[in-house]
Amino acid sequence: xxxxxxxxxxICIAQMPQMDTGLYSQPMAxxxxxxxxxxxxxxxxxxxxxxxxxxxxERAQQNQQDFSQFLLPPPASTLxxxxxxxxxxxxxxxxxxxxxxxxxxxxxxxxxxxRRIQLTQQRALQLQDENHSxxxxxxxxxxxxxxxxxxxxxxxxxxxxxxxxxD
Amino acid sequence: xxxxxxxxxxICIAQMPQMDTGLYSQPMAxxxxxxxxxxxxxxxxxxxxxxxxxxxxERAQQNQQDFSQFLLPPPASTLxxxxxxxxxxxxxxxxxxxxxxxxxxxxxxxxxxxRRIQLTQQRALQLQDENHSxxxxxxxxxxxxxxxxxxxxxxxxxxxxxxxxxD
DNA sequence: AAACATTGCGCAATTG
DNA sequence: ACAATTGCGCAATGTT
Numbered sequence: 001x002x003x004x005x006x007x008x009x010x011i012c013i014a015q016m017p018q019m020d021t022g023l024y025s026q027p028m029a030x031x032x033x034x035x036x037x038x039x040x041x042x043x044x045x046x047x048x049x050x051x052x053x054x055x056x057x058e059r060a061q062q063n064q065q066d067f068s069q070f071l072l073p074p075p076a077s078t079l080x081x082x083x084x085x086x087x088x089x090x091x092x093x094x095x096x097x098x099x100x101x102x103x104x105x106x107x108x109x110x111x112x113x114x115r116r117i118q119l120t121q122q123r124a125l126q127l128q129d130e131n132h133s134x135x136x137x138x139x140x141x142x143x144x145x146x147x148x149x150x151x152x153x154x155x156x157x158x159x160x161x162x163x164x165x166x167d
Numbered sequence: 168x169x170x171x172x173x174x175x176x177x178i179c180i181a182q183m184p185q186m187d188t189g190l191y192s193q194p195m196a197x198x199x200x201x202x203x204x205x206x207x208x209x210x211x212x213x214x215x216x217x218x219x220x221x222x223x224x225e226r227a228q229q230n231q232q233d234f235s236q237f238l239l240p241p242p243a244s245t246l247x248x249x250x251x252x253x254x255x256x257x258x259x260x261x262x263x264x265x266x267x268x269x270x271x272x273x274x275x276x277x278x279x280x281x282r283r284i285q286l287t288q289q290r291a292l293q294l295q296d297e298n299h300s301x302x303x304x305x306x307x308x309x310x311x312x313x314x315x316x317x318x319x320x321x322x323x324x325x326x327x328x329x330x331x332x333x334d
Numbered sequence: 335a336a337a338c339a340t341t342g343c344g345c346a347a348t349t350g
Numbered sequence: 351a352c353a354a355t356t357g358c359g360c361a362a363t364g365t366t
Contacts, residue, residue: 266344269344270345273344274344277342
């Protein structure tokens with residue numbers, strides 16, 4: 001099933017109003033430039049962005065007012081019509097179902113990402129520790145090498161002495 | 168807790184485009200500052216989104232109280248409507264300004280997070296490489312130690328032989 | 335082509 | 351009051 005309540009956290013979901021963006025949106029999607037912003041050029045349309053709109057969006061959370069969206073005559077009609085047709089997709093069941101599924105997928109994906117990040121962090125720490133240990137090990141070995149070399153040179157000296165003496 | 172609620176059925180509410188942010192925006196008019204903000208501040212305009220979408224219309228929840236602003240497009244003259252508004256903030260100017268600022272902060276914060284993550288990842292890789300190098304180094308040193316020990320033992324042997332011989 | 339996964343974004347609630 | 355974070359849903363994309 002789908003959602004539904006969930007224990008604790010959850011919010012409501014399903015029919016909640018929250019939507020913000022809605023229609024037209026085009027918030028992102030477009031080629032984003034590296035810096036992230038801009039570019040809608042491709043399409044010609046302009047965002048309208050500025051749109052402005054304020055709040056409308058509001059979700060009902062208790063407070064909110066919402067305002068009417070319509071109150072305005074404007075272009076309205078020009079925008080997407082839809083009357084309530086739910087045929088294709090948009091305001092109803094099918095749409096809602098898709099949204100709900102996506103929301104779930106999103107949550108899942110984000111949890112995954114979060115875990116991944118955490119893991120990477122841990123790994124970095126672990127590697128750092130390991131690194132430290134290895135450096136210590138190297139230090140020890142280096143000293144050992146030095147000591148051995150020293151002994152060896154002593155040996156050679158003695159050998160030479162012996163040589164000299166003996167000869 | 169969240170709440171939510173609105174009667175169950177309703178769904179949406181407004182739907183409009185929100186975008187503002189400046190990002191894509193600027194359709195025409197305003198100067199947008201580099202950092203992205205601007206605009207509305209100057210005018211204070213409000214909603215009007217164009218959007219709207221109709222369909223839902225109906226659900227008008229009775230509750231919506233407010234709406235206010237007048238829906239009008241005009242330039243509003245700059246200012247907020249006045250009318251009833253619950254004092255604090257909600258639908259206009261002030262609100263919009265706050266939102267805009269927050270949106271900017273959010274983008275900033277996320278960029279930062281992204282960079283941080285990337286950095287951690289790089290660091291992990293780097294540490295891994297370093298680790299590998301250190302292990303090789305250890306291997307070399309270990310061999311060296313072995314070799315030296317071997318030489319040393321040879322030395323001692325010779326010394327002994329010499330000893331024996333000489334004696 | 336339908337389902338799931340990612341990702342940028344704005345909103346709102348929190349936190350400092 | 352205000353910036354920084356964080357959880358969340360939306361929608362465009364990407365992947366299967």
